Amino acid sequence: MSATVSAAVVWNCHGHVPIVRGTPVHLQMALDGLALNPALPEGMIRRLIAHRQGSGEIGTRPDLTAELIDEMIATDWPRLLWSLAFNDGLPDSFRLRLARHPDDTVRAALASSRASREVFELLLAAPEPHVREYLARNEAVPDDLRARLAADPSAKVRATLGEHWPDAPEHVRRTLLTDSDDQVRESACSVHHPHPAPPPDLMPALLADPVTRAGVVRHLALDERTAHRLCADPDVEVRVELAKHPRLPPELRDALGEDPNARVRLAVFGRQDTPEPLRSAIHAHVLAAPRSLDLLDVDGDGSRFDWTVALGELRMLRLEWVRADPLPHVDSPYPCLRASAASSPRPLPAEVVARLLADEEYEVRLAMAQRAPELVDVRTAERVDREFGPGKTRYSPWRPADVLTFPVEVLRRFATDPDPRMRCLAPRDPDLPAGTAVRLATDPDVNVRQAVAGHRNLPEEALLALLDDSAERVVRAAAGSPRLPREQMERVLARAGL
Known part of the structure; x- marks a missing residue:
């Protein structure tokens, strides 16, 4: 077919720009959509492989034959090979070829995937540290091979291993905990990625080391003398960890409850044994945190x-001791305890579930809806989703x-809802009437048009109009629809000269 297109002109209803039918406004987006279209014929896949442009995501297709993979590797296009390396269905014979590829981004992608021992052994010899960093993160790497990275010449690789392999064999953890580099020791004893208790003979040195002290506090037997010393430690992280320790003496708990740092106070707030007056005072203090970023550095000490970090942590705090015995806390004055x-x-009684679903705090309602979506009535489900504002996505x-279920009649009502976020849900009705689908395909909101682009009941003419859409992601979604006629696929490829 000639690349020359018809002179017939249609009007794009969103941008009011004259468009030649078969000539997408965003041609590369149309090609990217085609690349993942499950109905794309093999011959067209070959033409896209030869194109060597776009996202390269065609390498992630689940239907690639050995011949197609051969052609992909022959292009030597790093972006395509990077995607191919992440393809779960890629045979190991091809992974071995990629492991020898000179481009380090391709080998780094392969180091993040699931592969054979032989592939991982090749990657361990990679000269670039960042390839080995991906191996250090990868749980699929056999333990004996991964353990070799504890002696890697790059401190960053060793630190990555310490951070991402908390349950490493003891000889590996011992090596990392005694490493000469501060970053490595800190990562192997991190407060942000909890690790098992270190070997007992290393505890004194880890407690004396400023970079590992905070991480080791939770594992201490904690005698009174050590507790008092740590209570005065200048490192906020040390005091935060101390405030959480189950053997903290009550007088030190109360002292840390008035610590100058709000995060330390919040750790006391979350303790099961904190007296109610102190918990209430801490809650009020954290809620008084400044909202203005201009105030963040006023004190010069962080x-x-x-304080503002503690405010965010308070909202998201979920306490295991509350979750273990929830009923006494369903009427707590603190939203985070009710959400916990x-x-x-x-299991909670039905009347308690109903009360929590009607809670005045959104985080509580959302937590209950996520925990037991099967118990959420339609009206409450709609309310919870409506209140989940755009900023949260x-x-x-x-x-x-x-996770919530809406019946067909509700989904069809959403099709005419004033809120475009709710209109986006209408195409989740698998039997959405064609007329409704057409109306949604001309919706002024780009997210609605994108949501309906792949619907099975969208008439062909409406689908083709979306190929001319002013929004890139709508064009991509339309081109990815398995209902796109083959002749339209051909027109897109021809327009790109393929």
Whole structure:
């Protein structure tokens, strides 16, 4: 077919730009969508491989034959090979070839995947430290091979191993805990990635070492003399860990409850044995944290910054001792304790579930809905999802509707909802009427058009119009629809000169 297109012009209803049918506004996005289209014929896959442009995600397709993989490797296009390395279905014979590839980004991707012992052995000899860093993170690497990284010449590789392999064999942990590099020892005894108790003979040295002191506090038997010394430690992390210790003397608990640092106080707040007046005072103190970023460095010691951090931690705090015995805390004056009770794995009476689903604090309602979605009535489910604002999906597309169930009649009502976030849910109805799908395909909101682009009941003409959409991700979604006619796939490829 000739790449020359018809002179017939249609109008894009979103951007009011004249578009030649078959000529997507965002051609590369259309090609990227085609690359993952499950209905794309093998011959067209070959043409996209030869294109050597775009995201390279075609390498992640689950239907690649040995011949297609050969062609991909022959392109020597690093972005494509990087995607191919992440393909779970890639045979090890091809992984061995990629392990010898000169591009370090390809080998780094392979080091993050599941592969054979032979592949990992090749990657262990990689000259670039960052390839070995990915091996240090990878739980699929056999233990004896991974253990070799404890003696790696790169301190960053050794630190990565200490951080990401907390349950390493004792001889590996011992090597890392006695490493000459501060970063390695700190990572192997981190407060942010809890590790098992260190070997007893290393405890005195780890407690004396400023970079490992905080991480070892939780493992101490904690005599009174040591507790008093640590209570005055200038390191905030040491005092935070001390405030959580189960053997902390009551007088030191109360002293840390008035610590200048809000994170230390918050650790006392979360203790089961904290007296109620002190818990209440700490809660009020943390809630008074400044909201303005201009105030973060006012004190010059980071305490104002930690105050705002503590405020965020308070909202997200989930306490295991509350989750273990939730009923006494379902009416707690503290939202985080009620949310902890709501997230308990223990079954709660129906009237308690209903009360927590109607809680005045959104975090409590959400915790209860996530814990027992099968107990959430439709009206409450809708309320919980509506209140999950757009700001909460900035870093993740997850929303409560992903675990809550809406009947067909509710999904169809959402199709005309004033809130575009709710209209996005309508295409989750597998039998959405074609007329409704067409209306959603011309919705002014880009997320709604994207959501409906792959629906099985969207008429062909409406689907083709989305190929001309002004938004890149809508074009990509339309091109990825398995219902896209083969002749339209051909037109996209022809327009790109493929």
